[in-house]
Structure formats: C-alpha cells, structure tokens
Amino acid sequence: MSDYPVLSLEAVTLRYGARVVLRDVYCAFPRNSVCALLGASGSGKSTLLRTFSRMNDSIPGFRAEGQVRVLGRDIYSEAVDVYALRRRVGLLFQKPCVFPKSIYHNVVFGMQHHYPGCKAEFPDRAEQALKKAFLWNEVKDRLNDPAPTLSQGQQQRLAIARTLAVDPEILLLDEPTASLDPKSSRAIEELIVSLQAEHTVVWVTHQVEQARRAAGCILRVENGTVTADNGQPL
C-alpha cells in the first residue's frame, strides 16, 4: 500500500478574489479514517472540502495556490482529468440531492456516466451500494418508485448510495446530517463510521458531540488556518 497521505495540503492558500479564506495551510488526512472539520460559519470548511474535488473551479476569482494532493497527485496541475478525479473523490451536500427519477435510476446515475460499458453489472452494484448505505431493506421492494417519495433521511442515504456505487476512495461530506431529524441523523452517523473500512472520509459538521463520537480525528478551521482540535498547529 502507498505510504503517502490520501489527501494533503502543502503551503495551500485558498482565495476568492482579494478575500483569502485559508493561508499557507499544511495538513494531511490519513487513509481509512473519518476526519471531522469543525469551525465557525464562514471559516472556510466548505471551501476546503470542495477544493479536494475541484468544485470551486467555476467560481469567479477562486484560486488555489500551493499543492493540494489527492492520492499523491497535485490536482491543480494542468494534467489532471477533473472528471476522473471526481470518480475517485465523491462529494455529498447538506441537502439530499436526488433526481426526479426512480430509486434505482438514482443509484445507477453515476455508474451510467463512469462505467457505460458495464451495464450488466449495474443491478448487483446498485444492490451492494444500497446495502452499504443501510438503505436496501427499506427500498428493495420499491426500487421503481420515484426517489422524491422517500423521507429526507432516506434520500440522503440514497445520495450516499449513488456516490458509493462508483466506488470512490474518498468521500467528502458537507454537513450531511444538518437537515435531518435526530433519528435520521444518527443513522447517517453510524453509516459514516462504517464507511472508513473502505474509504477515507472528510466530514464537515457543526455538531461537536457527533464529531467526537464518530470521527477518529478532528481538525478545526479557524482564522484562516487548520489546527488540531486543541488549537495547536499541525
């Protein structure tokens, strides 16, 4: 197995035009871990998370300086295929993102784009992804129902299943429990813990207690930098 960190920042500065969000940051995220990012609103957590899948590229004025490494590779170098990067780095948002299609078609959506030649495998892979997302038992008899008929918590697990179906090594979760009731939130928390067996997870959350229960490592984003949970430099 490779010995470099799955994700790392070396002398990274992130800015929107003249507004510097993070300055000269160094940090690394270990393989097969859940690492929570805590920090005040506006401190730069989402900006950092989106940087790892180059989701800020289209924002006018956004610039990443320094080296942002994913699986050892500087992803802001010119040779990187952003489409291929996003297969390996899945990003999930606060609000469940489901399409107005069936539950099944939501799960296979990413596979259709990334693995168009493997259609025969889709039903099996969809089942495995739904099982990993702890959703299979609730939907196995209604795969053709419209996805928007699921509850918010189920929709969030469906979005996770769709992401897992393309088998990314890295999962970036941007407050995935923020819009959920306590029971659904707990279900997603348990799911996040289980994901580290096969994935590296970076998880933005405002829920400190949840982070302490579920994350193996906690980093704070504040004052333009990233520190350890106790405020010490990394």
Ligand SMILES: Nc1ncnc2c1ncn2[C@@H]1O[C@H](COP(=O)(O)OP(=O)(O)OP(=O)(O)O)[C@@H](O)[C@H]1O
């Ligand atoms: N598209 C954008 N254009 C310009 N500035 C932006 C943009 N998105 C975010 N910012 C600014 O960058 C800073 C960091 O924002 P970001 O959304 O990363 O913070 P956050 O820690 O994720 O906040 P929250 O916890 O409220 O989601 C803020 O000052 C914000 O106003």
